[in-house]
Amino acid sequence: MNMSKNLNPKFHLAGNIFNNPDQVPARNGYGEGVVEAGHADKNVVVLCCDLTESTRSAKFKETFPKRFVEIGIAEQNMAGIAAGMAFSGKIPYMSSYATFNPGRNWDQIRVSICYSMANVKIMGAHAGISVGPDGATHQAMEDIAITRCLPNLTVIVPCDYWETKKAAIAIAGIERPVYMRFGRENVPVITTETTPFQIGRADTYRDGQDATVIACGSLVYEALVAAEKLSSDGIDVRVINCHTVKPIDEKAVIKAAKETGAIVTAEEHQVHGGLGNAVAEVAAKNYPVPMEYVAMMDRFGESGEPNELMHKFGLDSKGIIKAVRKVLKRK
Amino acid sequence: MAVTDAQIEYLEDMATHIREDIIIMLETAGSGHSAGSLGTADIFSTLYFHVMKHDPANPDWEDRDKFVLSNGHICPVLYATLAEAGYYPRKEIMTLRKLGSRLQGHPHRGSLPGIEASGGPLAQGLSIAAGMAIAAKIDRSHTKVFCMVGDGEMNEGQIWEALMFIGKNRLNNFTLIVDRNNIQIDGFTEKVMPLEPLNDKLTSFGFHVLEVDGHDIRTLIEAFEETIFDKPKVLLAHTIPGKGVDFMEFKPEWHGKPPNEKEAKRALSELESLRSLGGKITSEYE
Numbered sequence: 208m209n210m211s212k213n214l215n216p217k218f219h220l221a222g223n224i225f226n227n228p229d230q231v232p233a234r235n236g237y238g239e240g241v242v243e244a245g246h247a248d249k250n251v252v253v254l255c256c257d258l259t260e261s262t263r264s265a266k267f268k269e270t271f272p273k274r275f276v277e278i279g280i281a282e283q284n285m286a287g288i289a290a291g292m293a294f295s296g297k298i299p300y301m302s303s304y305a306t307f308n309p310g311r312n313w314d315q316i317r318v319s320i321c322y323s324m325a326n327v328k329i330m331g332a333h334a335g336i337s338v339g340p341d342g343a344t345h346q347a348m349e350d351i352a353i354t355r356c357l358p359n360l361t362v363i364v365p366c367d368y369w370e371t372k373k374a375a376i377a378i379a380g381i382e383r384p385v386y387m388r389f390g391r392e393n394v395p396v397i398t399t400e401t402t403p404f405q406i407g408r409a410d411t412y413r414d415g416q417d418a419t420v421i422a423c424g425s426l427v428y429e430a431l432v433a434a435e436k437l438s439s440d441g442i443d444v445r446v447i448n449c450h451t452v453k454p455i456d457e458k459a460v461i462k463a464a465k466e467t468g469a470i471v472t473a474e475e476h477q478v479h480g481g482l483g484n485a486v487a488e489v490a491a492k493n494y495p496v497p498m499e500y501v502a503m504m505d506r507f508g509e510s511g512e513p514n515e516l517m518h519k520f521g522l523d524s525k526g527i528i529k530a531v532r533k534v535l536k537r538k
Numbered sequence: 539m540a541v542t543d544a545q546i547e548y549l550e551d552m553a554t555h556i557r558e559d560i561i562i563m564l565e566t567a568g569s570g571h572s573a574g575s576l577g578t579a580d581i582f583s584t585l586y587f588h589v590m591k592h593d594p595a596n597p598d599w600e601d602r603d604k605f606v607l608s609n610g611h612i613c614p615v616l617y618a619t620l621a622e623a624g625y626y627p628r629k630e631i632m633t634l635r636k637l638g639s640r641l642q643g644h645p646h647r648g649s650l651p652g653i654e655a656s657g658g659p660l661a662q663g664l665s666i667a668a669g670m671a672i673a674a675k676i677d678r679s680h681t682k683v684f685c686m687v688g689d690g691e692m693n694e695g696q697i698w699e700a701l702m703f704i705g706k707n708r709l710n711n712f713t714l715i716v717d718r719n720n721i722q723i724d725g726f727t728e729k730v731m732p733l734e735p736l737n738d739k740l741t742s743f744g745f746h747v748l749e750v751d752g753h754d755i756r757t758l759i760e761a762f763e764e765t766i767f768d769k770p771k772v773l774l775a776h777t778i779p780g781k782g783v784d785f786m787e788f789k790p791e792w793h794g795k796p797p798n799e800k801e802a803k804r805a806l807s808e809l810e811s812l813r814s815l816g817g818k819i820t821s822e823y824e
Contacts, residue, residue, distance in 0.1 A: 276672060284665045284699035291669020294654065314659050319666055323647040323656040
């Protein structure tokens with residue numbers, strides 16, 4: 208047991224976070240969560256674009272074959288069909304890779320889904336640079352930016368297997384369009400079955416007074432590791448899991464700005480338009496403090512192993528530590 | 539069931555009313571699409587006043603038939619039809635494209651009762667309608683789904699994605715209406731981006747294709763009511779853009795502009811004479 212005493216006990220985080228945490232792909236959480244949502248509500252249907260296995264929609268297809276719709280490789284058509292099914296009382300989850308969905312079908316998501324308030328759940332699989340060897344074409348690093356700007360759309364970036372599963376179940380219960388992204392690779396399981404999850408509420412996993420790291424997705428784990436390392440240098444860092452990028456939990460951001468006076472954001476996404484900007488918008492308007500961004504610095508990715516890429520582009524605990532030290536100098 | 543002459547006259551007269559509403563609303567709005575709206579009035583009259591099962595007093599009725607306008611820019615014809623059917627007060631047609639109106643420049647689902655889908659960016663409506671049709675199949679509902687696309691709209695790749703899907707799933711509760719008026723903004727469709735042989739293309743995608751005169755209401759009814767058991771249906775409806783207003787017919791320049799006051803007056807008097815020529819029309823719609 209290597210559980211840090213600095214972690215907020217109310218979140219029942221995994222006891223082995225800092226000592227060989229379990230490794231499970233977040234996409235498995237979606238695959239299992241959507242089946243549970245399907246059991247809970249017979250209106251849940253799943254659509255997929257020829258990627259049933261890799262998006263993890265396969266389990267739903269197996270369990271509810273009559274409620275699974277194969278679209279073929281046609282993401283634009285999928286968005287429209289999902290909207291039409293939603294207008295007929297269904298709760299469609301439409302899945303493909305995040306580069307195509309919401310990348311290729313953005314106009315359809317904007318008009319057919321968001322403008323009409325269609326109750327469609329957009330599932331962006333293989334999000335982030337950690338898709339690795341496939342290279343830049345398949346590394347969705349702009350999806351938060353292009354969804355966050357759409358009225359009516361909720362944007363969720365869960366941090367691990369459990370949170371993705373809980374989110375996949377929870378979104379069936381809100382009658383509005385949702386975009387959720389999740390990755391392909393194994394990521395540390397930092398939450399547990401009993402960790403509370405609520406759409407729209409940013410969760411302070413670790414308290415701290417010197418600076419706050421606000422992270423989403425796979426970078427939440429890296430932020431916790433960074434905070435743990437910084438604490439041995441006497442730097443007391445707060446870590447917030449901001450799984451709902453939109454609507455963002457303004458109170459949590461403002462509180463962090465006021466109480467810690469410096470913010471670092473961390474995300475597996477371009478620096479422009481993502482979580483960092485969402486946080487900066489709130490801080491700038493309400494309580495400006497020095498900020499640093501851990502993100503992809505306005506360039507495309509490349510092929511490589513996921514951990515090599517995360518390291519190369521500074522999307523890891525090292526990058527976060529550097530950013531915290533830098534932001535503290537400006538406090 | 540045979541259609542009586544009186545029924546046909548009623549529908550023809552309704553089409554004229556729809557055309558008059560279109561002229562009035564476009565002139566008042568000062569912008570909007572005249573040609574396609576006028577050209578499809580006979581199809582709208584046939585659908586909403588004879589073919590479709592719907593209830594303007596209960597627009598969300600679960601078992602209703604659904605109509606999706608994919609070429610959203612010709613929404614004046616849909617707005618006029620919904621007003622004539624009683625979905626909302628007719629006087630509201632004067633608010634088209636104005637601030638605060640429920641009659642948006644392109645249809646918005648949620649603004650006006652009877653609008654099944656938002657539309658404007660072309661081809662999106664066809665996929666939405668396909669989604670409604672497959673949902674009805676899953677629910678074993680008797681809902682029929684109708685969707686109109688413009689011929690120029692068929693340049694969009696999404697159209698063919700949706701056609702493949704509808705054909706694959708043999709959605710026999712689905713009827714597509716192609717407004718084949720041969721014009722799009724940059725000119726004639728066969729010059730801008732040829733669609734022919736369109737009948738063959740649609741047939742090869744798994745559709746039962748019926749070529750019809752989009753202004754012949756009796757033919758339209760027969761085509762809509764022809765029962766096809768194992769295939770989706772498409773009405774390749776040949777229409778005259780600007781139909782009913784002599785100086786607008788066949789003129790691509792009327793695709794995207796409204797009549798001014800003088801032109802509107804002339805158009806309305808032409809339509810009025812059309813109505814009296816139709817004859818035997820009593821005052822019940824006056």
